[in-house]
Amino acid sequence: MRLLLVEDDALLGDGVRAGLKLADYAVDWVRDGDSARRALLDHAYDACVLDLGLPRRDGLAVLKELRSRGSRIPVLILTARDTSDDKVAGLDAGADDYLTKPFDLPELHARMRALLRRTGGTASPLLCHETVTLDPASQRVTLNGQQVALSAREYALLYDLMSHKTHIRTRSQLEESLYAWGEEAESNTVEVYIHHLRKKLGADFIHTVRGMGYQLGGTG
Ligand code: CA
Numbered sequence: 001m002r003l004l005l006v007e008d009d010a011l012l013g014d015g016v017r018a019g020l021k022l023a024d025y026a027v028d029w030v031r032d033g034d035s036a037r038r039a040l041l042d043h044a045y046d047a048c049v050l051d052l053g054l055p056r057r058d059g060l061a062v063l064k065e066l067r068s069r070g071s072r073i074p075v076l077i078l079t080a081r082d083t084s085d086d087k088v089a090g091l092d093a094g095a096d097d098y099l100t101k102p103f104d105l106p107e108l109h110a111r112m113r114a115l116l117r118r119t120g121g122t123a124s125p126l127l128c129h130e131t132v133t134l135d136p137a138s139q140r141v142t143l144n145g146q147q148v149a150l151s152a153r154e155y156a157l158l159y160d161l162m163s164h165k166t167h168i169r170t171r172s173q174l175e176e177s178l179y180a181w182g183e184e185a186e187s188n189t190v191e192v193y194i195h196h197l198r199k200k201l202g203a204d205f206i207h208t209v210r211g212m213g214y215q216l217g218g219t220g
Contacts, residue, residue, distance in 0.1 A: 002179075028045075031055075037062055043176060047074040050095070063093045078103075116163060129219075169213050174214065
């Protein structure tokens with residue numbers, strides 16, 4: 001899962017990015033409204049954490065433009081001002097949720113999980129497919145009830161596939177979801193992680209869709 005963090009406060013931005021990375025999200029961080037606009041045009045993010053008070057273009061303008069071009073990316077706004085006007089304006093402009101600063105990282109994580117599962121079309125906190133269950137809250141994966149040890153990248157790849165259950169995910173979509181800026185993928189890494197996941201979860205768990213990408217088995 002790849003997230004865009006838009007926050008001009010260096011200390012807060014650094015803390016939020018570090019916190020989100022601990023939960024195995026790939027995080028790109030920009031510090032002004034223009035950079036946010038460009039990043040959102042150039043990349044397919046799974047969600048955006050958006051500060052409202054920003055240099056060059058404020059968060060509300062970024063959000064309005066995003067929605068006006070039809071983007072449905074989940075957006076969580078961060079607001080320093082504890083006024084309901086701000087929250088109402090944000091929600092009316094198309095935000096999915098908000099957090100008032102200061103906030104705790106566990107709350108940010110919980111809200112992010114809720115946003116991402118809504119995108120996946122499920123209300124359940126657990127992602128299940130056949131005998132595999134993934135719990136985003138604890139980052140635990142089980143096969144037939146037994147915990148499976150996965151590396152951070154294997155987990156991130158599986159999380160992406162299970163969140164887009166009925167979709168074919170292309171190699172470049174999967175790469176985008178694994179790597180933030182400055183963490184360039186080596187060639188074939190997606191194939192390598194798919195290979196590891198098949199060894200751990202069963203050869204048929206992930207299907208290769210020839211010439212297109214990958215999909216969970218039995219959903220095509
Ligand atoms: Ca700010």
